[in-house]
Amino acid sequence: MCASSSTPREVLILAGTRPEGVKTAPLIRRLLDDPRFTVRVADTGQQPGRVTEALAPFGLRPEVSLRPQRRSGSLAELAAALITGIDELLTHHRPAAVVVQGDTTTALAGGTAAFWRHVPVVHLEAGLRTNDLDRPFPEEANRAMLARIAALHLAPTRAARANLIGEGIRSSSIVVTGNTVVDALHDLIERGMAQAPDWVDTTRKLVVATVHRRENWGHGVAATVDGLRRLARACPDAQIVMVTHPNPQLSAEVTTGLAGVANARVTPPLPYPQMVGLLRAADLVVTDSGGLQEEAATLGVPLLVTRDTTERPEALTPGRGELVGTDPELLLSAGLRHLASGRTAVVGSPFGDGRASDRSVVALAGLLNVPARRVVQRRRTAATIG
Template identity: 45%
Template sequence: MGPSALVPGPGSFPGHVVPEVFLIAGTRPEAVKMAPVAAALFAVGRIRPVLVNSGQHPEMVDQALESFGFAADVRLELNRVTGGQAELTSQLIEELDRLFTERPPGAVLVQGDTTTTLAGALAAFWKQIPVVHLEAGLRSHDLTSPFPEEGNRKVVGQLASLHLAPTADATAHLAAESLQGNNVLTVGNTVVDAVLDVAARRTPYGDQRLQEIENRVHGGQSRLVLVTAHRRESWGEPLDNVLHAVADVVRERPDVEVVLPAHPNPAVRRQVVDVLGGVGRVTITDPLPYSQMARLLAQCTLVLSDSGGIQEEAPSFGVPALVLRDVTERMEAVNAGCAVLVGTDRDRIASLTVRLLDNPSARAAMTADGNPFGDGLASIRTEQALAWLLGLQQQRPDEFTPHAGSATVRSPGEAEVA
């Protein structure tokens, strides 16, 4: 089998054969961004999606897929003892290699920059199975941050047969690494498709306190600020600064309520409770299922987060984001004005949050141009790109252009809140 096997073409599959494409997910964000692609593949019917739960974070993947009405077709079993990267990567590669041997797919779709993504790309490449990289081209240009994700995505970039970049900036990053031409497509980010889908389902909250907060927001009695600070580099003193800034904001604005889903790590949870546990109008919850998080996000006036996913999702609901990081690989949101990098300085976070809460026109202007990450059609473009790669479609798919019909969905009661 020669190198051409890595780029299938017309005639690769007989007319009566529906090729399988493996959609591999090991973490919740991967599952969330894969689910709309699976839905698009099912809807068209010319490619059979096979959802693979890699076993990296198996329960979180199952939970995320369930939000979309899906379950994994294949669930790999890992035997993790040390929890180290070497152990995880070696087990993933061995299990995926076995799967690809027993059930060779037409292509393998990996997303982003996780250990599952790296292992999936390596295992497929070694089997000369085409690798399609969803959300290709994110770069911080610093191998130490985020670590090891920046290294993972650069390696996958060298192995992929097809690069599906979310934005023009991501496409430009690939071009700077001599990855350009016909096998690079700008499709938008499927997380936009995902968050619009699950928010519209209005999945009931598992915590009654959240329903009560939503009722107050809709009644014009409260404004909601969502806070998430999960990244490992935020733990310790940076998180302490964020938590005290949140307390400052709540004290200064008596109509503001805060919801903070706490990280499951016991030390982190203890830190959150120590600072905010006794502060009124601050609701600390367990980590929320994706469907409930999306519904909550749609009710917000403002979000403070170090999460890349939140940065991508919030503009779809007209919610500005203050990014609790000094550097982000998602500069599209910052450049479009819908996000501001604030880092973890207590005074800066508190003062900017209060200023935005006090200025409805400034908040509205931040998200007036819609979501720079997508228009809700990325999964359709991804289906077309896979069909094009596999020789099932002759025409190269159209690419995503920001602001071309991208919609911003306002949450119920937003007019009253603003």
Template identity: 40%
Template sequence: MLVVAGTRPEIIKLVPVMQALAAGGVVSPRFCHSGQHQNLGRSVLDAAQIAPDEQLLRPDVVDLGALLAGLTTSIGTALDRQCPRAVVVQGDTATALAGALAAFHRQIPVAHVEAGLRSGQIDRPWPEEAYRRMISRLARWHFAPTAAAKLALLNEGVSPAHVEQVGNTVIDALHWALGRLDADDTLGAEAVPVIARAGKRPIVLATVHRREHGEGDLRAIAEGLRALAAREKVELVLPLHPREENAVLRDMLGRVPHVRIVEPLGYFAFLRLMRAARLIVSDSGGVQEEATAMGRPMLVLRAETERPEALQAGTATLVGADPGLMLARAQDALAAPMPEPSTVFGDGRAAQRIAARLARDL
């Protein structure tokens, strides 16, 4: 069994699967790191004591098509060396689609973790919505996190025998990581001075990374964040994603009082900040799940979400890139009680269910 991942979200969500497969003792997991994110996610692997059996290099390209082609080739070469009985991919990244394509070309069955998420808009999020739909045409096992995801797969014609609702492994990872934080004060320590600097001001944690946000959207988002920092007595912390377009956010917010721009944080440091946050503003999908499980209100910087359960749980609110709506909904959230933590995305045992199904079938 070869588990393939290359971005931090994939690694976070597949570490519990690798741990459950190893604990089961029936299917021996090996790990292929595609290199899509060379360093992000390393702290998670180190904490879980997982070393890649295959460490690949990211193709030196910018174009998404060339990235996908390069990853498909390099992962295929790793499959030829490893000769696994099955391949596990997660979510909707270029690594996930490349891993599924490479396995398909070698007639190796594919297990898709976090299958069935759908926004209903092929280009939002882009290119992830298209990637996950393509993986669904190639996979043998579809591990759906929620009832809505399972229904989406069935409506697309996937056989019920190949779809299993298991919960989302991000909740497994969250339970594991919070336990590690409670036991080890040194994990994620880089977040401690950021939290301390806020003093008595409530922390608003913001992240922006979606490709579909062009310069106009980014300027509007920056306007909303700037207004929030000016109108409310909060400390806004923005770990800045390294993509070139985000320079707009640094330019517009870098000198704003009570806005602190920091470098990208490791998983454990980010969770420390989430724990300390009074409000989260983000375009991330995984953060919607984590915020819901932790009981943190969140403004989603998108017009739609493939995680409607977060809206139904009362944790998340869609605000798009509208600065006025962002400010109004932020003020509402800051004035309201904190939402109750919800198990709508899982109970922390998704990886056990995945490992049991794969062990039984293989």
């Protein structure tokens, strides 16, 4: 029997990594507040434990947790396990729509499984492109493939929308929402949760760095660490903080590369509110991460992107962000220039106004043909802590 237009529509939200947890959290909270929808949040287990960690500061938790078996660590093994697990989930819970976020293996696997089951796919953060299938790898291809099967494209910027239009995607299926990471940042800051670790020395210039992109593994990581080592030695009064990736091999490589540098600190991944607090305190961010480009630009922190191209060109405004690749000398010269010029006042974010999740709910309602919203009430479900 078909559901009536007044029956709450179930939305399945998939997340497998910490960034997916952070960026879906504002949308989950808005949907939980809307009686027209029911929400099921599934942690796919792509990064075990990281989704639960990411959702917790927002008062949320996954209702379902998958446990993909991994032995070789290959992308094919992960994708196969995720598609199988998600497909099984879809056989037990027939949602009205499946939301996937970004460019991860979880997003591609979840979108594929839902498409095969004729469940509408909603792509949150759609339309980002470098137009180079090798950079970032495999994320560029993941996004492009999702564009072919998504029923609704929630684009974070006008540029992302233009990318989709250029690929032949119907304009009626694209909604420019802003990026939900801005919503998440505003929420944490407003609630006073975005506090830097107590070991940060506020009397010194602070450089926050990360490195993890697959295309940078090997030479790129080593060259980036070399550039940071040179910057630390050229600015002995600055504090260089390298936040490592969960991958133990990458962590060991950067730890070894910065060993013996007195003003460099290597720290394991921080809880997200602490990471936001660290970024707020920073004078410079050096990263190959997509999410950190958005966060730094939103917080007004000068940014060096250690890649040759980026799918987030909005972060590269004059004087604020630039591509330096993995050339140690370019990193050093650009880093010295930004540290000398200092931070300027934040004037909005190129990634939205903090209402992306509201617009996303409106777009979802249109996709699923649910009635206009009249009553707002807080509903507790298994996706909510407490």
